[in-house]
Amino acid sequence: MEQTLSIIKPDAVAKGVVGKILDRFESNGLRVAATKMLQLSRKDAQDFYAVHKERPFFTDLVEFMVSGPVVVSVLEGENAVAKNRDLMGATNPQEAAAGTIRADFAENIDANAVHGSDSLENAEIEIRFFFAQREIS
Numbered sequence: 001m002e003q004t005l006s007i008i009k010p011d012a013v014a015k016g017v018v019g020k021i022l023d024r025f026e027s028n029g030l031r032v033a034a035t036k037m038l039q040l041s042r043k044d045a046q047d048f049y050a051v052h053k054e055r056p057f058f059t060d061l062v063e064f065m066v067s068g069p070v071v072v073s074v075l076e077g078e079n080a081v082a083k084n085r086d087l088m089g090a091t092n093p094q095e096a097a098a099g100t101i102r103a104d105f106a107e108n109i110d111a112n113a114v115h116g117s118d119s120l121e122n123a124e125i126e127i128r129f130f131f132a133q134r135e136i137s
């Protein structure tokens with residue numbers, strides 16, 4: 001069993017598709033072990049995406065992530081990291097396979113509906129960033 005972190009980004013929360021996205025996870029063998037809605041501060045977003053701080057899109061990414069509330073979740077299941085990434089589709093929704101979350105709900109590479117951990121190691125770091133152990137069941 002693996003755990004991974006999912007963020008439903010401000011564009012998808014604003015569109016009212018939180019339930020539809022959580023249903024994609026639950027219908028495909030990923031259990032929601034924790035979930036909460038929150039408004040990220042600029043420091044939260046900068047720290048969470050620190051790995052991208054030298055990239056040209058960093059400022060836009062941070063501004064987008066603080067533009068409205070997000071829903072963060074811990075997803076659990078067999079191969080949860082890879083399964084979540086398959087369900088999300090490519091980072092750029094224009095390149096995302098039909099039927100994936102980003103193909104169905106995302107606008108563009110910045111407003112791309114969801115984030116998911118890219119490795120088991122990062123999943124642990126990202127889960128700890130948002131959740132205390134007692135919040136995960």
Ligand SMILES: Nc1ncnc2c1ncn2[C@@H]1O[C@@H]2COP(=O)(O)O[C@H]2[C@H]1O
Binds near residue numbers: 052057
């Ligand atoms: N050229 C780019 N390459 C990768 N990510 C990008 C790029 N431009 C914007 N981003 C955003 O940066 C985010 C970093 O990780 P995410 O999986 O949340 O999704 C990514 C995109 O929304």
